[in-house]
Amino acid sequence: MKAPKTVYVCSECDGQFPRWSGQCPSCRAWNTLTEETYRPQPKQSAAVKRVLSKEIAVPFSEMEDQNSERIITGIGELDRVLGGGLVPGSAVLLAGEPGIGKSTLLMQLCGKADDNYSVLYVSGEESKGQLKLRAKRLGVDASDVLVLTENDLDTVINEYDRVSPDVVIVDSVQTMVSASADSSAGSITQVRECSSQLVARAKADGAAIILVGHVNKEGGIAGPKVLEHMVDAVLYFEGDRSQSHRIVRAIKNRYGSTNExxxxxxxxxxxxxxxxxxxxxxxxxxxxxxxxxxxxxxEGTRPIIAEIQALTTPTAYPTPKRMADGIDYNRMCLLLAVLEKRLGLKFSQCDVYLNVIGGLRIDEPAADAAIAMALTSSFKDIPVPADLIVAGEIGLSGEVRAVSCAEQRAKEAERIGFKKIALPKRSIQKKPMKLTEAEVVPVSGIYDFAVILSNAVKELEK
Ligand SMILES: Nc1ncnc2c1ncn2[C@@H]1O[C@H](COP(=O)(O)OP(=O)(O)OP(=O)(O)O)[C@@H](O)[C@H]1O
Ligand SMILES: [Mg+2]
Structure with missing residues (x-):
């Protein structure tokens, strides 16, 4: 008997190759090729396909509306990220590192299930006893929730057809095995096959499906990138496990805003x-x-105040050390270069450590001003006034550019108790701010930050 052919599949672009290589020949990603068994798809001639195809094009006016009534999960923060609750007939991927709290959140969601919606909880990872123990610990009453501890996809789909729930939770998609793909559980082929069958089944019935996805070493969802395209929303469960807070972030959402x-x-x-x-x-x-x-x-539609910390120390290495946690490394390097060139601060002779408190990850350019301020403050060893908050994007010439939603940011800062809010001049000029107590300080360049710090020294000396 002929040995089954093997093929190497890229987890990033889903490309298939006959030989292994360290770098994917198609998308150029490194270490993404994994070995799978090759299964040729049964071929159908184009003419037969055309005859069998039943789908016809219809005008917009004849199309039926999708049920737009959302399923409110009852967990306010989750509903917010989803854009106002789960959409019937939609698929959500909840991804996160091991032990971050995915199953906990979903168990709590089960506890909120009432007469409004029914839930089928499929667990391929835990036994019924374990699930019961968790529910007890969390004080969750999930008596009406149907639980299925099974890995076999066909059994899951059969049970799904039998109970026809409003919400299906699959924890996790990497543990599901489909007989139509003969590779082991968790392999790219299996993940793709199981997800597509589950999503298609739930969509056809108008149920909302939540797939739990594991995260690989690099922080991406373990499985092909196509998994993200298959679903309507991708939520990432983030947070520092050594700290108690967790953040659920929408990376993609077809029914709501992202970055919420x-x-x-x-x-x-x-x-x-x-x-x-x-x-x-x-x-x-x-x-x-x-x-x-x-x-x-x-963060989406909500203003959130965070703290950025910087530490600069004279370097003992030929190449200074740089470390950024929660901030893009290249963004930090760019800001260091701007500060060195425009303010003459010799960061090239310093080790630099940057950190965002609370395990938060910042992608917004509006944080540039605070990063620059924290760096300058550490370099000069002058504390930033405790009642000052800054926002603004920094350009290569050292100019501070306008930020969006300036008034919303200022109001949140005022609510938290900040007295001085340094904002880009252009953001203030556009629209006068309606603040009760806080003072708005206009800034046009990074030189203004140096001035703010030298004023702070004068205040301290008084
Ligand atoms: N008895 C307990 N007391 C307090 N906290 C607990 C207890 N048991 C678990 N936890 C918390 O719950 C977390 C595990 O949560 P959960 O099992 O929901 O994670 P998960 O994301 O589903 O993990 P996995 O990917 O392994 O399934 C632990 O990291 C811990 O913080
Ligand atoms: Mg779990």
């Missing part, structure tokens, strides 16, 4: 929603210490 975040706190009785994330992120902020600066970020 939900904030939770992990306690021994489960995940508690955090209504005021700014206050939580600023708790324990040191006073009178250099290198710390607050920034107001827009």
């Amino acid at each position: 975040i939900g904030v939770f706190e992990m306690t021994d009785t489960g995940l508690d929603e955090v209504d005021n994330p700014s206050a939580m992120l600023l708790a324990g902020r040191p006073k009178g210490v250099s290198g710390s600066c607050a920034v107001c970020l827009m």
Whole structure:
């Protein structure tokens, strides 16, 4: 008998190759090829396909509306990230590192299931006893939730057809095995096959499906990138496991805005929603210490105040050390270069460490000003005034560019108790701010930050 052919599949672009290589020949990603068994697809001639095809084009006016009534999960922060609840007939991928709290969140969701929606919880990872124990620990009453501990996809789909639930939870998609793909559970072929069958089945019936996905070493979803295209929303469960808060972030959402975040706190009785994330992120902020600066970020539609910390020390290495946690490394290098060139701060002779408190990840250019302020403050060893907050994008010439939603940011900062809000001049000129107590400080370039710091020294000396 002929040995089955093997093929190497790229987890990034889904390309298939006859030989292994360190770099994918198609998308150029490194270490993404994994060995799979090759299964040729049964071929059908184009003419037969045409005869069998039943789908016809219809005008827009004759198309039926999708049920737009959302299923409110009852977990406010999750509903916010989803754009107002689960959409019937949609698929959501919830991805996160091991032990971050995915199953906990979904178990809590089960507890919220009431007469409005029914849930089928499929677990391929835990036994019924384990699930019951967790529900007990979390104080969740999930008596009406149907539980299926099974890995076989056909059994799952049969049960799905039998009970026809409103919400299906599959924890996790990497543990499901389909007989139509003969590779092991968790392989790219299996993940793709199982997800596409589950999503298609749920969509045809108008059920909302939540797939749990594991995250690989590099932080991406373990499985082909196509998995992200197959679903309607991709939620990432983030957070520093050494700390108690967790963030659920929408990376993609066909039914709501992306970059929306939900904030939770992990306690021994489960995940508690955090209504005021700014206050939580600023708790324990040191006073009178250099290198710390607050920034107001827009996470989707919500303004959130975070703290950026910088530490610069004279280097003992031929090449200075740079470390950025929660901030893009290249963005940090760019800002260091701008500060060195425009303000003459010799960062090239310093080790630089940057950190965003609370395991938050910042992608917004509006955080540039706070990063620059924290770096300058640490370099000069002058504390940033505790009641000052900054926002603004920094250009290569050192200019501070306008930011979006300036008023929303300023109002959130004022609510938290900041007295001075440094904002780009152009953002203020566009629209006068309606603030009650806080003072708005216009900034046009990074030189203004140096001035703010030297004024802070004068204040301290008084
Ligand atoms: N008895 C307990 N007391 C307090 N916290 C607990 C307890 N058991 C679990 N936890 C918390 O719950 C977390 C595990 O959550 P959960 O099992 O939901 O994670 P997960 O993302 O589903 O993990 P996996 O990918 O392994 O399935 C632990 O990291 C811990 O923080
Ligand atoms: Mg789990």
